[in-house]
Amino acid sequence: MLESLPRLPDDPILGLAAAARADGNPDKVDLTVGIYMDESGLCPVFDAVRQAQRALVDEEATKAYMPPVGDPAFNTGMRQLVFGTDSAALAAGRVSSIQTPGGCGALRIGAEVINAAVPGARVWVSDPTWPVHIPLLGSVGLQFENYRYYEAADHSVDFDAMVDDLKQARRGDVVLLHGCCHNPCGADLSLEQWGVIADMAEEQGFLPFIDIAYQGLGDGLERDAAGLRLLAARLPEMIVAASCSKNMGLYRERTGITLFLCADANSADALQSQAAVAARRVYSMPPAHGALIAGRILSDGGLRENWERELGGMCQRINGLRGELRRKLEAEAGRDFGFIEREKGMFSFLGLSAGQARALRSEHSVYMLDSSRINVAGVNAGNIDYLARAVGAVLRA
Ligand SMILES: Cc1ncc(COP(=O)(O)O)c(C=O)c1O
Incomplete structure (x- = not known):
């Protein structure tokens, strides 16, 4: 066969x-x-990774499965890293999350949940985008539309063209955005432009899906998340796929997270359960090592x-x-x-x-x-x- x-x-x-x-x-x-x-x-x-790893190896008492949504310290730390410690949505319990095998796993779980809500939903992707987005989301059954993004002639974002194309995105559609450090072009939206995307999402009802795999490598941890946080402060719903591959150097440890910003705490809880069931049918439980290291680093002042x-x-x-x-x-x-x-x-x-x-x-x-x-x-x-x-x-x- x-x-x-x-x-x-x-x-x-x-x-x-x-x-x-x-x-x-x-x-x-x-x-x-x-x-x-x-x-x-x-x-x-990273030196902090070496230190956290040493402590982890010394203290580790079991290799039993991780909980389906992953390490609690990792989830808490990453929610704060991405949304900010002062996030009103976090304080209101409107954010839930699931630890995933890398940022790729995070994108995949986000896609699974989107497809559960709207089977075969249209996802608007930037032209160009990271090529792996297409098989990762497409194999779930999602469909694609391109929005113009990078103008090669003058090496910048063609924001008017982007807005023009995204005018067609409607409720039930998803708009995939690079949170910072666009791969492959390196051209990012200004904060003002993120504001225009927020206006459009509010008016047209599309769901932003933010891929942030490089937080901290553009303008620093806080500024790199500013656009995403602007959306989070204004919109009822959003999905974020984040990765610790680059900003903690945990590439091979497959350390990522899907975060769900929801209209209320009940909905956030429901989305987490959807994500856990999706993970169960794809790979069951997440890997432990990288997230336990990242969780330590995020929660220990010195590290x-x-x-x-x-x-x-x-x-x-x-x-x-x-x-x-x-x-x-x-x-x-x-x-x-x-x-x-x-x-x-x-x-x-x-x-x-x-x-x-x-x-x-x-x-x-x-x-x-x-x-x-x-x-x-x-x-x-x-x-x-x-x-x-x-x-x-x-x-x-
Ligand atoms: C744009 C983008 N998203 C997501 C990822 C996911 O990375 P990983 O699965 O290694 O965490 C990458 C990695 O190169 C990337 O460039």
Whole structure:
């Protein structure tokens, strides 16, 4: 029976990363996969994570299943991290949540609950969006519409076009928004623009579904959540999928959470039960290790301070790299790269054609997606000059 199944192509991003690993050029630069890398090109373990992990290993008394909704300290800490400690919705008991296997699991559980409410609901996704959104939500049965978002010609959000497209979103529809650090384009909404989206959601009745996988890596933990919190202060309902992969470096521990902002506490409780039943049919109970670590960090004053300091350092480093890369590229290529400094988080499109991105790979061992999306955190003092020269050469060719 199974022999009829063909071999499927590799995931394009993971396939390119594998090609970069296999490349013997000592000058090679890998800007493909979305993980934070430090100056030495390594994806580091946070010091706070090491400390929390040590304590956890010493104290852990059982490997019995986690509760279906996950670790209580993790849920409480993440609700506050995402919505803010002063959130009126939190105080009113209007928020419930479920710990999930990573941000992907959080998106999937959000999609399951949406599909339970409105089977085959239309989800409006930004053009472009993170490609994995489509199979994650689509395999549940949700349908897609695109809204225009990124204007490649001037490297910015085409907000008028976005608003124009979203005028068609109505009650029963979902609008998927990147909470901060848009993947793949790095162009985020201003607070004023978030306000316009809130007006539209109020008037038209669509449900915002916010994917926030990079909180703390754009402008800091609080400012990165400001748009999402603005919506939460005004709207009766919203779903959020959050991840600790990037901002705690817990990638392989699969640590995420789906949060439900509801009209009242009863409804929040009902949504949590829906999410738990959805999780039961997909994977049953969530994994323990990452969430127990994150829960400790979020609830322990010393660990939290340590984590916030390290995360703040990463954020500053990314923003510093953005400035430096802009200057070096402008010097090498003689054109404006100011957008790199305006954009946020780990990703930007360099604005190259697919042919130019391929030439960078074949002629210079510089790996980026064909869309010219780069992981800014893959740049460091040791490769930035080589990278800028290679991009300059390809642009002049
Ligand atoms: C936009 C976006 N959403 C969600 C995720 C989920 O990440 P994870 O499942 O590793 O927590 C990612 C990871 O790259 C992402 O880029």
